[in-house]
Amino acid sequence: MIKTFLMNLLLSFIWVALTGSMYYTNFLFGFMLGFAILWIMNRTDEDRRYFYKVPQIISLVFYFVYEMLRANIQVAYDVMTPKYFMRPGIVKYPMNAKTEMEINLLSTMISLTPGTLILDISEDRKTMYIHVMYLNDPEKFVRDTKKGLERRLLEALR
Incomplete structure (x- = not known):
């Protein structure tokens, strides 16, 4: 590859x-x-994996940029308006990421998105604790992150 x-x-x-x-x-x-x-x-099966990974990586990059822009607009709107819309909270996020690289990339991408911050990762490396500025529904946040960022990241890496 x-x-x-x-x-x-x-x-x-x-x-x-x-x-x-x-x-x-x-x-x-x-x-x-x-x-x-x-x-x-391409004539060998060995190199075919590359042709599936490149579109997945491009999809991950576009999704991450979209999420980052959306979060930036949300935070900027909240800063510029007189009323605060923040509902901060801490989410216990069960991860599907297993390796150190997967966990590191996932936590970095979550922390780079405005309004979220990684607080801690459990000793068994299965749970991540995330501080979220705009937390209306913790289950929805976990579901959206699992189906969005984490799924795309793991597809690109595995």
């Missing part, structure tokens, strides 16, 4: 060198073009 990714990057740089245009949009187009070329030329 790493070999295919490096080949895709090499094809992207070759595309940028051939076109002579050093813009990120041109690099992204070269990356997509290289992805398509590698997908067409």
Whole structure:
């Protein structure tokens, strides 16, 4: 999988060198073009995993950016209006993430979203305690995080 990714990057740089245009949009187009070329030329089952992981990683990035923008707007609106809409609370979040990397990435992405902060992770690494600024329904928060961020993250990593 790493070999295919490096080949895709090499094809992207070759595309940028051939076109002579050093813009990120041109690099992204070269990356997509290289992805398509590698997908067409793929002959082994070993490298197919790469072609499933790249769209999952892109989906994770777009979902995270959307959630971060949504939370930023919510916090900015609350700061700019005279009335506070905060309902802070602490949620006990049971994790499906098992490895250190999965737990670390999940906790980092949750903490980077405005309005949430990781307080602690249990000793058995199965539960995360999260402080949430806008907690109307703890079960809904857990359900949305499990079906949204954690599911996408684990699909991209596993």
